[in-house]
Structure formats: C-alpha cells, structure tokens
Amino acid sequence: MGWYNRRLAKSLWVFHVSASPCNNCDIEILDLLTPRYDVERFGIKLVGSVRHADVLLVTGVINEKVAPRVRRLYEQAPKPVFVVGIGTCPTSGCCFKESYNTVQRREDVIPFDVYVEGCPPKPEAMIDAIVKLVGVLNG
Amino acid sequence: MSQTVVPIGPFHPLLEEAEFFRLSVDGETVTGIDTDIGYMHRGHEFISERKTFTQSIFLVERICGICSTSHPLAFVHAVEDVDNVEIPVRAAYIRTVVGELERIHSHLLWLGLAGHFIGYDTLWMWAWKYREPILEIFETITGNRNHYAMMRVGGVARDVPPEAVPPLLKTLDMIERKMAMIAKAAADDPVLRSRLKGVGVLSRQAAIDYCAVGPTARASGLAIDVRKDEPKDAYALVDFKAIVLENGDVYDKLVVRVLEIIESIKIVRQCLEKLKTAPGPILNDVKEVTAGEGIGRYEAPRGEVFHYVRTDGSNRPLRHKVRAPSYVNIPTCEVSCKGIPLADALITLASVDPCYCCTERAVHLVDARGVRITPDLLQLSRDKTERLRRDIHG
Numbered sequence A: 001m002g003w004y005n006r007r008l009a010k011s012l013w014v015f016h017v018s019a020s021p022c023n024n025c026d027i028e029i030l031d032l033l034t035p036r037y038d039v040e041r042f043g044i045k046l047v048g049s050v051r052h053a054d055v056l057l058v059t060g061v062i063n064e065k066v067a068p069r070v071r072r073l074y075e076q077a078p079k080p081v082f083v084v085g086i087g088t089c090p091t092s093g094c095c096f097k098e099s100y101n102t103v104q105r106r107e108d109v110i111p112f113d114v115y116v117e118g119c120p121p122k123p124e125a126m127i128d129a130i131v132k133l134v135g136v137l138n139g
Numbered sequence B: 001m002s003q004t005v006v007p008i009g010p011f012h013p014l015l016e017e018a019e020f021f022r023l024s025v026d027g028e029t030v031t032g033i034d035t036d037i038g039y040m041h042r043g044h045e046f047i048s049e050r051k052t053f054t055q056s057i058f059l060v061e062r063i064c065g066i067c068s069t070s071h072p073l074a075f076v077h078a079v080e081d082v083d084n085v086e087i088p089v090r091a092a093y094i095r096t097v098v099g100e101l102e103r104i105h106s107h108l109l110w111l112g113l114a115g116h117f118i119g120y121d122t123l124w125m126w127a128w129k130y131r132e133p134i135l136e137i138f139e140t141i142t143g144n145r146n147h148y149a150m151m152r153v154g155g156v157a158r159d160v161p162p163e164a165v166p167p168l169l170k171t172l173d174m175i176e177r178k179m180a181m182i183a184k185a186a187a188d189d190p191v192l193r194s195r196l197k198g199v200g201v202l203s204r205q206a207a208i209d210y211c212a213v214g215p216t217a218r219a220s221g222l223a224i225d226v227r228k229d230e231p232k233d234a235y236a237l238v239d240f241k242a243i244v245l246e247n248g249d250v251y252d253k254l255v256v257r258v259l260e261i262i263e264s265i266k267i268v269r270q271c272l273e274k275l276k277t278a279p280g281p282i283l284n285d286v287k288e289v290t291a292g293e294g295i296g297r298y299e300a301p302r303g304e305v306f307h308y309v310r311t312d313g314s315n316r317p318l319r320h321k322v323r324a325p326s327y328v329n330i331p332t333c334e335v336s337c338k339g340i341p342l343a344d345a346l347i348t349l350a351s352v353d354p355c356y357c358c359t360e361r362a363v364h365l366v367d368a369r370g371v372r373i374t375p376d377l378l379q380l381s382r383d384k385t386e387r388l389r390r391d392i393h394g
C-alpha cells in the first residue's frame, strides 16, 4: 500500500468525531482551520461526511451512549483510515476514569493510530501529530 | 396533514458536539423540534463527590471547554458560601479579569460559528482571528490557552504581576479597536441583517415562561444578569452596563453579544488598572470547610450557571449539583423554531449558543437484580403497556 499512502499524504481529509469530550479539544481543532494556524495550506481539510475522510480525529472519553455510534462511523469510513486521538481524554481517560458512563476500553471501540497529549493539546501539537503521521505515510 | 421528520445528528457537519435533533417539517416550515441529549454525559456530579474540593475545581473546569472559568468560579462561590469566606481584593480583581476575558473569547467564538452556520465563513475566520490575541493573554496570565486552573477556594492560584499589566493593556487596546470595527461591521452588514433580522423570535413572555437566562433572555428584553443582581468578586467595584435589547430575534442576540464584548473590555481594563496597585495576598487559605450548604452563581457567557454543594465537614462535597445555562436556554428553541423555514432553523438553534457538554443528563436503568441495562426507553414502555394489557384482559 506504499504508493497509496504516499498519495494520501498529499492531502489528508479529516473528519471530526466528538465522543463525549468537554468541547475544548473540538474548539481547538476548529482553531486549526482559522487564519492563525490555517492547516488548509497543507491540504488538510475538514469534511462533513465520514465517507470522504482519510483521518478521524476522535476527542473525548467515549461514553456508553456514543460508543456504538462511534463504532459505526469507523465502520463506515473508507479504509485505510487513520484514527488520531486528540487530548488526554482518549489517551488516558483524563479525570473521568471513575465515571459510571464511560467505556472501559476505548481501543475496543475504535483502534487509535496516533495519540496527541494535552488537555487540550496546543494547536501546534496537533499540527505536529499530523506532520508525523504524514511522515509515516510517506514511509 | 402529513408530517415529515428531518433527523439532524448525532454526527452532523454543522454540529460541533454530538447531539440529535428531530425536526418535524411541513413542506419547508418547521412545526416542531425534539432534542435527544446524552451523547456527552460523563457523570461530573458523581465524580466530584469522590474528589476533594481542590481536585473538584479541575474537574468542573472540564464540564465545558468554553466556560472553563465560569464553572470553577460558581463552584468556589458555592464552597465559600458554606463558611462565608472572604477573598482578598487582589484575588477578586484577578477573578474578574479572567472571567471577563473568557466572555470575550466565548462571544467571539459564537460570532464566528454563527457566521459559519449561515454560510458566511468570512465572519468566522475574522472573528476567530481576533480571538487569538485573547488566548495569548490567557497564556500569559494563566499559563494555558484554555482550562486555566486559576480558581481556588478563597482566592486564585496565580498572581498577575504588576509589571505584566502594561503589555496586557496594550494588547487590550488593539483588541478594543478590532472589536469596535467588528461591532460596526456586523451591525451594518447587509448579509447578517437580511439573514438574521426577524428570524427565530423569542418573545419576552416566552423567555420568562422558559426561564431563559443570559444573552438569550437579555435580547428578549429581560434584564437579568447575575453580575448586576448579585455582584460578587470585583463586579461591585467596576462600572459597566448590562446590555438589554427588545426584539428577541437572532439579530438582537448577536448585537447583545457584540456589545457585551465591548463592555467586557471596559471591565478588564478597569481591573487591570487596579491590579497595578491593589495590595495584598491572592489566596486566603481555607483550612477546612464546615458542614453546611452553599450555593454559587456566576454569569457565564451563556447565562447564569448555578452550583450547589452540601458538605459534612470532610474535604469532599457530600452532594454537588450543577445547573448550566444551556439547560434552560435550549428548550426555548421549541417556540423560536416553530413556524420558521427549515433553512433558518439551524441558526435559530445556534442562537442560544447551546453548550451540550454542560447540559448533559442521562437516564440509567437497572433491572430487579441491580444489573445495569441499556435498552431504549420506548421499548421498555411498550413492554409495560403489553404487560398491563395482559393483566387487564387476563
């Protein structure tokens, strides 16, 4: 799949999956599109449908109600699709570990490829993650 | 009359958060709206009752990423209310600075998203561009762009050193010029006028009936503002106006928010001037919290946020209850969305600046053995009807 991934890396289209976050990571993702950070210059574009996506940006600890929907989104996405967990929430559960409403193993719901640490991660950190992902795709 | 239902969500390009709306439409006209929440519920109150007061501050901050000062502020007000703790005057000014800066960034964020919802992305890019300097100020005084962790029971966590004030004032001047420009441009913009004027009207009576709060209520002529009605922190010491408009349409909600940004800048400037000289510590160390009850209110960007804590003398809250402003504002869409064209429904929904992360509630069902079940409520209710019918008819 090397040739395919290299083509993909030229212009990654991302879809944003908000799986019970606190909103902040979502806002920071949108912030990436606005003039200060403007990731569109790297060909990265936020798309409205998961069927157009190459990358899923997942924010939040996945709760019980949203988990089947997140799973379904992942199944609907054309493969190969790369899943990036944005923030401490998908990485370690943040401060919601003791909650009665979050799934115990997020990896079972959706397989993550890249994690970005931070609560919320700075936009620079997210750009860095995507750049690293592009590096991996280019082989 | 046949009715069509348009489902929106849970994952929809225009929804930042996962929510589900069921719009009933007749032709192009919206006849009803139903909301299904719970996709973001994380059980804050439950977790908070297992954390100490100081840990809880970090937790309530993460109720919502945009109101990440309003919730901690209301929470520390509630804990302080138990023992009537006084806070040092310098801490009061710092709290107000952080709270008002948050209002500016939140309103700008809404303004941008409102532009995005009506397909006017220029406004989005513009508003968010000028939001960045505010986040930079936050980074200077709190160390983070969002989630500031500034509040403590009895004061604040970090000082704003007097030598940091002049550069902040300079940035503020720049922001004020840009905001004046945005305010004028937004008010005169023909696109915004024709898209928003007279759309999604919430009458004064409906605002009262639905207990609307914040800019949603103030745009409908209801003068309620916790900062004026029950001034805490430094709000009694600064001079500002509560903005109240009459029409209750989306355009007025926009204007209220834009004018509030200008007022907030005024408040921040007054507080920063005072911080140059205001003496004293920033934290009044609270060693223990006695048994009792406390309530805390704060005017978040979206309206009044309310926290209640009951304590038993230990270092944790026995009960912690949160009511966020969107919880009362979102149902107002029931009246404001009725009878408007489908194309206007989304901006009307967005006009209350809904924050679902704050609002989330969940229903949990356990069966007779205490095992948690997650069926859908409709099915359970049908089963019950079946059971009753069988019982009656034998």
Ligand code: SF4
Pocket (backbone or CB within 6 Å): A021, A022, A023, A024, A025, A026, A059, A060, A061, A086, A087, A088, A089, A090, A094, A118, A119, A120, A121, B062, B065
């Ligand atoms: S990682 Fe932090 S900022 Fe991001 S959604 Fe979770 S709690 Fe919010």
